[in-house]
Structure formats: C-alpha cells, structure tokens
Amino acid sequence: MTTESRLQTIFRSVFMNEQLVVGDSTTAADIPGWDSLAHINLMFSVENEFEVHFTDEQLTSFANVGELRRFLESRKSAA
Numbered sequence: 001m002t003t004e005s006r007l008q009t010i011f012r013s014v015f016m017n018e019q020l021v022v023g024d025s026t027t028a029a030d031i032p033g034w035d036s037l038a039h040i041n042l043m044f045s046v047e048n049e050f051e052v053h054f055t056d057e058q059l060t061s062f063a064n065v066g067e068l069r070r071f072l073e074s075r076k077s078a079a
Helices: 003-014 036-050 066-079
Strands: none
Touching: 003 036, 003 066, 036 066
C-alpha cells in the first residue's frame, strides 16, 4: 500500500467521509470539519499508522498533505 493510499484511508476515517479525496495540495481549509480537534485526531492516526512520532512543532508545521506525505516517505527511506 502506498503512502498516498494509506493517508487517504486515514483522512476518510478521521473525517468520516468515504468519498473524501485528498491530494498533495489539500489543506485544512479544503476539508469541512478540519478544526484543531480533528487535526490532533488526524496526526495521532498518522503516527499510529506510520509508526512515527511528531514533535510539538511538527504537529502544526505541514502546510498541506504533500508536505506530510514527503515527510513520511523520507522517514521510511531513512529507516
């Protein structure tokens, strides 16, 4: 399963929307209900799925889904 497809599954689960499609340019402004609580749930789900741990700074540093995906892929290739 690719990083993109794993993220897609997480987003659909967190936002309870099986029709949701996210891409590299997707931001919080693009998804109804993406507030601070949803963001914490999203990042916690990403940590669990990808077995990573975000620093406090990283939790809010990704400008869009693409930045998050590239971070996750860089962690995978460094492992």
